Amino acid sequence: MTEDNHSLTTECILMGFTDHPELKTLLFVVFLAVYLITMVGNLGLVVLIHMERRLHSPMYIFLGNLALMDSCCSCAITPKMLENFFSVDKIISLYECMAQCYFLCLAETADCFLLAAMAYDRYVAICSPLQYHTMMSKKLCMQMTTGAYIAGNVHSIIQLGFLFRLIFFCIWFLLENVRR
Numbered sequence: 001m002t003e004d005n006h007s008l009t010t011e012c013i014l015m016g017f018t019d020h021p022e023l024k025t026l027l028f029v030v031f032l033a034v035y036l037i038t039m040v041g042n043l044g045l046v047v048l049i050h051m052e053r054r055l056h057s058p059m060y061i062f063l064g065n066l067a068l069m070d071s072c073c074s075c076a077i078t079p080k081m082l083e084n085f086f087s088v089d090k091i092i093s094l095y096e097c098m099a100q101c102y103f104l105c106l107a108e109t110a111d112c113f114l115l116a117a118m119a120y121d122r123y124v125a126i127c128s129p130l131q132y133h134t135m136m137s138k139k140l141c142m143q144m145t146t147g148a149y150i151a152g153n154v155h156s157i158i159q160l161g162f163l164f165r166l167i168f169f170c171i172w173f174l175l176e177n178v179r180r
Helices: 021-051 058-086 094-127 129-135 138-179
Strands: 011-013 091-093
Touching: 011 094, 021 058, 058 094, 058 138, 091 094, 094 129, 094 138
Parallel strands: none
Antiparallel strands: 011 091
C-alpha cells in the first residue's frame, strides 16, 4: 500500500528583476527613490488640499482622493518588492499575495471611479458653467467619492472571491488526479 503526497504549497517564490548581484543595489536605490518621491508628492498634495480651505471645491476633493489612492497603490506592491531585492528566500505567502491583490485592486478600481467622477465634474463645469454650483454640490461630490471607495471595495472582494475559488478548484483538481 503506497501513500501519496497530499501536501499543498502555500507560498510562492518571487522572481526578481535580475540575478546579477551588482545591479541589485542600484535597482533598490532607484525604486526606493521613485517610491519616496511618489509618496511625498501624493501625501503632500492630500495634506495641502486638506489644510487650504480655498481648495475645498469638488475638483480638488477628487484630486486629493486620487492622490491618496495613488499612494495606496504604491504601498500595496513596492515595499514587498524592495524587501525582495535583498531577501535570501524571496518567498511570499499565499495570504500576503491575496492581501496585495486586494489592496491593489481596491486602489486601482477606486482610481477608475474617481476619474469618472472627475470627468463628470469637468463636463458639468464646461457645459453648464452657470449651473455648476447647483448641479455639483459638495454633498454630491462626497457621495461620488464614497461611491468610488465602495465600488472599489466591492470589486476587490469579488475578484478575491474568484481568486480563492480558482485556487480551491485547482487544489481539488490536483487531489482528484492524485487519487486516480
